[in-house]
Amino acid sequence: MLPMLPPGPTLRQTEAADISLTIVAVLATSFRLCIRVRQKRLGLDDAWVILGMICDLLLLIADCLYLQDFLKYSQSTRIALYYMVAQFFYGVVWSSKLSMLFTILRLSIPGNFRRFLMCTVGIFGAIWGLLFAQLWWICETQTGWKTQPHPQCDLGRRVAITQMITDVLADFVLIIAPCFLLYKVRLSRSHKVRILSVFSTSAITTIVSLTHAYYIVVSGGLKEVMAAIVEASVSLIVANLSVIVAFIFHLHSEDDSPSTPTPVITFGGQNRARITPTCIAVETTTIVLEDLSEARLRSTKTSDDDEITLNNRERKQTKDWC
Known part of the structure; x- marks a missing residue:
């Protein structure tokens, strides 16, 4: 019933x-x-x-x-x-x-x-x-x-x-x-x-x-x-x-922090160090996650980005101390 x-x-x-x-x-x-x-x-x-x-x-x-x-x-x-x-x-x-x-x-x-x-x-x-x-x-x-x-x-x-x-x-x-x-x-x-x-x-x-x-x-x-x-x-x-x-x-x-640099949070990084006679170079391979609420969108390829961007490309950042 x-x-x-x-x-x-x-x-x-x-x-x-x-x-x-x-x-x-x-x-x-x-x-x-x-x-x-x-x-x-x-x-x-x-x-x-x-x-x-x-x-x-x-x-x-x-x-x-x-x-x-x-x-x-x-x-x-x-x-x-x-x-x-x-x-x-x-x-x-x-x-x-x-x-x-x-x-x-x-x-x-x-x-x-x-x-x-x-x-x-x-x-x-x-x-x-x-x-x-x-x-x-x-x-x-x-x-x-x-x-x-x-x-x-x-x-x-x-x-x-x-x-x-x-x-x-x-x-x-x-x-x-x-x-x-x-x-x-x-x-x-x-x-x-x-x-x-x-x-x-x-x-x-x-x-x-x-x-x-x-x-x-x-x-x-x-x-x-x-x-x-x-x-x-x-x-x-x-x-x-x-x-x-x-x-x-x-x-x-x-609005809350207009002058604060945008933080970039990384995960899955693999660090490799390479020593040369004149300087030390550190290369890091990272996958970048841009935070949903704080990150400013930054990319040269627009088709793969979103409010949370998981870049599937490897980005190399090198900093030298000579």
Whole structure:
């Protein structure tokens, strides 16, 4: 027996929430892109978040047509609008997850961990394709919903379970990967907590996605639509936090100590000494981590930088005493 649920949102409340959350998500994405364009550091993670923003705008348009003006259209058009709403939802959610994954990827250095992240990119893409195909398979094998005045496919437990498993696993990777990335980095505890707290916001999308899956099983209707709207917008907002928060902390750092030289924290250094008849030269091979809140961005290659920059190139610094 299904539990008693509180009354669902009205049509007007659903539309208002859709418009408000989409505006917030689009503004957050636009601000992130302005930061990246100003710093001339656009990357693949920005491309994915742009795709997510486009899907979110299209989702808003399809939602408004599907919820409010559906009586103006033929039955086939109403069915098409439902499919558009469902697929644009997947587009927002998984574009946002891929954007976060590419943000972590651009911070990593060559090695097994980077190869693991590349494989994960393929897995995320495969999951998106699976969900895309599953929707068509479920809805096309049960055609009764297509005759309803307001057509909505009964996705059932299979889709709910698939969404729960894939969302939880994906968000788990997005939370754990930065922890592994910063495990051996020489940073103060407060800096590590600040960095990891930004990436840990993926847990918010997990909570929202579980709520959405719950309403798929027990309710449907406007409650399911509302949960999907919230999940899509929250996913896009969370995908932008790593850039926006880092920018805010960078400005705060400049205001607090404008004349203090920017510290560069290194890890994994290997020191080698070479003695010559006239002088002593010390060469150090370092991998440089620029702090999220304090470091000034400095690089001649913009495609591999981020708020935390893990340079995968070896930099040699020599100081001679003659």
